[in-house]
Amino acid sequence: MAKNAQRAALATAVLIGAAALAAAAWQFASPGQDLAFNLGLYADRGEMLLHGVRSRAVTWTMPLVSLLWAARQHLDIDPSLPARLAGLLSALAAFGLGARGGGPARGALFALAVSAAALARTDSDTEQEIYSLALLLFLGLELARQRTRTLLPAALAGGAAGITLLIRTPLFLFPLLSAVYAWSKEQTARRWLLGSAVFLLFAYSPLLPWARLNHSLTGKIIFLEEERPVSNLITGALGLTFTIEGDARALAGLSRDENAFRWAARTVAENPGRYAGAVARRAWHVFLMSPWLFLLAGLGLLLARSPETRFLALFCAYFVFMHCLLSIEERYFYPLRYVLALLGAAGAWELLKRAGLALAGGNKDFFTRPLFAGAAALAAAALVVIWRYPAVARPPLIALTRELGERPGEAWLLKRRGEALFALGLTGYGTQDLRRACAAGREPGACWLYDALTGRPAEPPQLFERYGLLLVKLVRELELGDRAAARETFRAAMTIWLKERNLVRGGGRDKAELARLIETNKTFWDSDLSGALLYFSPEARRRVLGVMRTMPEFSAGIGRLETAAAAAQGLDYDMALAILQETLKGPAGPAGATVGLGPQAAALTLALETARDNGTLADMLLGCGPSMTEVGEFYVAPAAAAGNPARTGCFTPAMRWLVRRDAASASALAAGSEKFPGFLVTAAAALRAGGKAGEADLLAGAAQRAAGKQGKGLKELALLYQDMGRYTESLAIARGLLAAAPADPELNNSIGVLLLFLKRDAEAEPFFVKAAGAPAAPVSAQLNLAALYARRGDREGAIRYYALAAANPSLPAPQRAAVLAAAAGRF
Structure with missing residues (x-):
């Protein structure tokens, strides 16, 4: 009977392992459409960090994904590979987490659960996939810390938490919560304090170089992103459930410099009931995003009541609560699906155990620490770049010119320097850099821009920056006088702006804000179209603005556009x-x-x-x-x-x-x-x-x-x-130079002059003689020697060198006459 149970458990383990391998392979081989369409912006920020280009844009998001995506561009890696690889490694991290609680069979079940949760989606998100991997590594290491209570696991778990914060910041307060949670299980206060101190030190110390970088750019101590959460913060305070695409500051009536956090606190305080209702709606919508996973996770928590599942449930509650304080978006909760799947897998393992189908094994985790070591190496490299940045960062044109001196063929540097030169009105140099960027490859946008600015613009390629290229096409068509084509391009660009730059992702009361969002959003004129004007010379800009004044399509925003265009030419x-x-x-x-x-x-x-x-x-x-x-x-x-x-x-x-x-x-x-x-x-x-x-x-x-x-x-x-008047020091330097060039007439003459200043006339004579007798002798040496002989009373020597000076072809005619007159007056 026991043998049959053992065989059944082994067969179940083999089946689970095969299914886990198949699911992981399927996930790796078939990536969905990447929702992180703005990864080009991440890459730009990473390049700015790598090349020391001073820009506040680098503070808008945490740096690790930006640097990784810039490195991907340099290495010419398939854009889908990072997300697929992160998904595969997440399955390994889940295997390690599960194996520690029941052996390889349980680990395979956890890996299967994570891969199945990923396959249930039809889309992908590179940033969230990388973040999910970092979260799973942290959860595995933190559970190990809570089991062992020693300092090395505390340092590893803290380091893993720090890595998550370099990617995204929702976990900012969770290390503190986790340390307090561990207090109830600790036997002595001293041991808990020491372990928690090490854990928190490693969790938050990676933010110190980032705060230093932010201070160098903003003058403020900022441990997280400067601007990224502002849109969700504003819409969250206004009571919207989902995020928007648009100008949230304008929607709230805030200027670019006003503090959005203070505004949000005042707004919530004025109507706390509306805000509490919005938080509840967001939590409900999070449940609706993955209802079956939530139900399975709840069942798993009931079946497997262990420190592991309670901690994972605490993490899920924290994760949902922190996100729901602001407006939400479905992709923010992709990592949550993995943790919910782990809770469901824990419950499934308990059912297998009760059915006698759970194969017992060693609780060895072969993957988590090696995976953490790789992640830590990447994070350490990123922190080196971040720490170096404040010392090497220079304004864009200076930094890009410096870097091109070392990497003259790098396409990103050429394109960005071209854009900086365009902004300064140096269109000739900017066009040259675009041409070189196109020739260097990897910058199809630069090729289109060069062709458009030097000829008739074609339809822009389907790139992330297509909207911006359409606006350049619009300005170029107006410059060429093709008003009909310009009208078509204007309509195409305005359609994209209305649909993609004024987007409310929710329905119901969220949708009611769409009209006000469009009404208050002036970015089409203030930044988008005015930015396209910078690709043209100041004279061309003035001509194009003059044409726009005569076209009804531009009547609504021509005043704002002219103001923005003038401000964009500010001097630095x-x-x-x-x-x-x-x-x-x-x-x-x-x-x-x-x-x-x-x-x-x-x-x-x-x-x-x-x-x-x-x-x-x-x-x-x-x-x-x-x-x-x-x-x-x-x-x-x-x-x-x-x-x-x-x-x-x-x-x-x-x-x-x-x-x-x-x-x-x-x-x-x-x-x-x-x-x-x-x-x-x-x-x-x-x-x-x-x-x-x-x-x-x-x-x-x-x-x-x-x-x-x-x-x-x-x-x-x-x-x-x-x-x-520091003749001795001058003489010492001149003698050193003369040792390397003994026949140099200028140096000999200079030494002679210095010796005269030092009242050492006798020592000066041989130097003057050597200088005055050299081929192409300097006339000053001949005059100096003639004056020296004249002071001595050596009439013949003085006359001879005055005559040589007068005959020196380097002496201008008026001065030649003056020399002869001076000689005649003396002798």
């Missing part, structure tokens, strides 16, 4: 960089800087003052130039530029401002400039010319240290010391 120090780069790209380089930049001179000065006021002047100057010496010459060298109209045209205001009004910033700039001794010398000379002798001395010292390290800028430094 990206503009200063763009002006500098545009000037240096001229055929004559820095010396040929034109005076024809017109109003950009005022823009440059304003950008510099803005950078000074927000404390980023040093970052701008250090991070922006193709050549640091050239940057120094343009920005901080009025003495070098005096009387030179080619250089003083549009840069004089900036140079005057920096030297006369902000010498402290120039000194601060020097602190990070040791790679550029030539710049330090130029800045020191400028400060000295501006009467800032103390700052000039500091910069000269920094220049000497930098020159010694870099082996550059020594000649300029010697001349600076000579001008400052």
Whole structure:
């Protein structure tokens, strides 16, 4: 009899295992339609983090999925693979969780339950699949922590909770709840306190680098996302059940800067009954999303009354409650289905045990810790990027130009820099970057944009950004004068905006808000269409706006559009960089800087003052130039530029401002400039010319240290010391340079001059002789030697070198006459 029961249990275990394998394979091989259609936005934020592009957009969502999706793009991985792989690994995590309570057969039943719950859906969501895997790993490790009460499981469970928070934030308060829940099972307060402290430390410490990054961008301490929950928060406070697509701030009458959390608290306090009713409706709709799973989970909880099932039920209750505080969306509860399925599987195992069909086995979990190790490695790599970001982040154009210096063929960098250049009105450079991005591949949107901006626009491809491309097509058609085509494109874009950008997912009282949502939503004009205008030159924008004023289709929003278009051309120090780069790209380089930049001179000065006021002047100057010496010459060298109209045209205001009004910033700039001794010398000379002798001395010292390290800028430094009257230091540098080039006539002449300043005339003579006798001798050396001989009374020597100087072809004719006259007057 016992043998028959054993055979039946073994057959059941084999059947469950085969079914689990088949379900997992089926799930991996047949992905549904991915609902996370905005993964391109995640990838953009990840690229910004990787490349140090300063933008508040990176704070809108937690960083791990963004970085993973950016890495997927770099590795050219099939877009469906991350979701399919996460689903497969979730089955393994469920196997490990189940095996610890009853052996491999129970683990296979848990894995089957998770795969079946996934297969019951016809769609997919990459973010939620990754989040589900992280949650299952956390639940498995937390249950292990509650069983063993030792420090290593506490650290592992805490680390798993921290990983979930780097993906999505609903679990933010659950580690605290879980620690309190464990109190009832702990024997001693000291042991509980120590284990909980380790658990909570590892759970929340991953948020510290993220908070530091948020503070660097916003000036505020933000441990979670900055903007992502705002729409659901607003609609939740208004009493809507489901989420919307649209401008929730406008729906609530909030500006972009008003605090949505304070507004929501006031709104709920004004009508708590409405809010409580909305929370109850949301909970009911969550049940309706998976009624059979909830019923099976409840049955499982009744059948399998264990610490494991009670904890999983606590998690489900917390998960539903936290989400229902805000408006909801079905995909938010995909991870919940897996946990409900686990509760149902626990009940099914109890039934098998009572029927004698549960095969006993070792309670070994072979998967959870290895899976956690892989997840922890990815999270650690993400945290390195996050920690590095505040130190390396620069404004978009500066960062993208820097990164393209190292990765000149990367399509994302080229496309984003092109967009930044378009926004600055530098359409020629922007178009070039789009062309290069298209040639680099992986950016079909860049190819369409380039073709549309340089010819007649075709129908945009079916990409996530199709709506934005349609708006560019609309503007291009208006620029080309094709009003009929523009009207068709306008209707197509407006249809998408009305259906996809003004969407209320619920019915009933939610649906009643749709008309008000459309009425208050002005993003079509304020951001979408005004953003499309930025792809065109300022002159083309003005022409297109003029055409729009004559067309009735645009009458409703032309005023807002003109205001938004003007605001989009606001000045920051990206503009200063763009002006500098545009000037240096001229055929004559820095010396040929034109005076024809017109109003950009005022823009440059304003950008510099803005950078000074927000404390980023040093970052701008250090991070922006193709050549640091050239940057120094343009920005901080009025003495070098005096009387030179080619250089003083549009840069004089900036140079005057920096030297006369902000010498402290120039000194601060020097602190990070040791790679550029030539710049330090130029800045020191400028400060000295501006009467800032103390700052000039500091910069000269920094220049000497930098020159010694870099082996550059020594000649300029010697001349600076000579001008400052520091002849001994100048002489030491010049002698060092002469050792490397003994025949250099300029160096020999400079040493001779320095020795004269030091009253060592006899030592100066051989250096002057060597310089004056060299091929293409500098006329200054011949004149110096003639003056030295004249002071000695050596008439023949003086006359000979005056004659050589007068005959030197480098001496201009007027000065030649003056030399001859001076010689005749002396002799």
